[in-house]
Amino acid sequence: MSKPSFLYVTFIRSSADKVWSALTSPELTVKTWFGTHQETDWKAGSPWRLVLPDGRVADAGEIVEIDRPRRLVLKWRNEFKPELKAEGWSRCTIEIEPVTDNAVKLTVTHQLDGEGTKFIAAVSGGWPRILSNVKSLLETGEPVFTEK
Amino acid sequence: MDATDAVFRALADSSRRELLDRLHADNGQSLGQLCERLAMSRQAVSKHLGILEEANLVATVKRGREKLHYLNPVPIHEIGERWIGKFERSRLQALSDMKKALETGEG
Structure with missing residues (x-):
């Protein structure tokens, strides 16, 4: 197993179900994930797409593992920037673990299956902002960053 | 201690900031790898990493017997x-x- 390219962690005063929704439900990802929504039936083996507000497909792939509301593994490739698409498939793992009665630990790792750095540079710019948005939305009701 | 206090306390030390710089340059290193390039004892590095981890500025993942450290x-x-x-x-x-x-x- 190659090592993750990065590992992001945030602690959120909320429930695993709410954190899961903030990362998956279209009404909430519009706020937490730069206006995007995901198209998938949320079953292992199913196609997965991240769709931009203008309808373009930003990224696409497949649900590798799903254990709602604890773990989601996605096979993931950029679709609209040729230099990123050329780097091939990556694997994103999202884990949500309860740490106390009213707080969870949200961990995101992302690694490229092959060689390359541009795709990882691109997603590593986005994840800290998405995680901050999820934390802020669930703890205060407002996301922080709305533009990519 | 408040989470923000822990972050500032962790950052208020040049050795710990150096460790974060090392991870920024090359993310996902083991304790051994981090010690190789630093003029600090293994014990000191381990203690500083503990404080950084407590402040959630460093996150770790286990890979086999190794624990890899990431800048968070x-x-x-x-x-x-x-x-x-x-x-x-x-x-x-x-x-x-x-x-x-x-x-x-x-x-």
């Missing part, structure tokens, strides 16, 4: 947004007010 920038983002975001909002408000005043002739 999320708490720094949260500190940034708490104050810098506020300044940006007021600047944008000031610009927008100025634009309105200049374009409509009211002030």
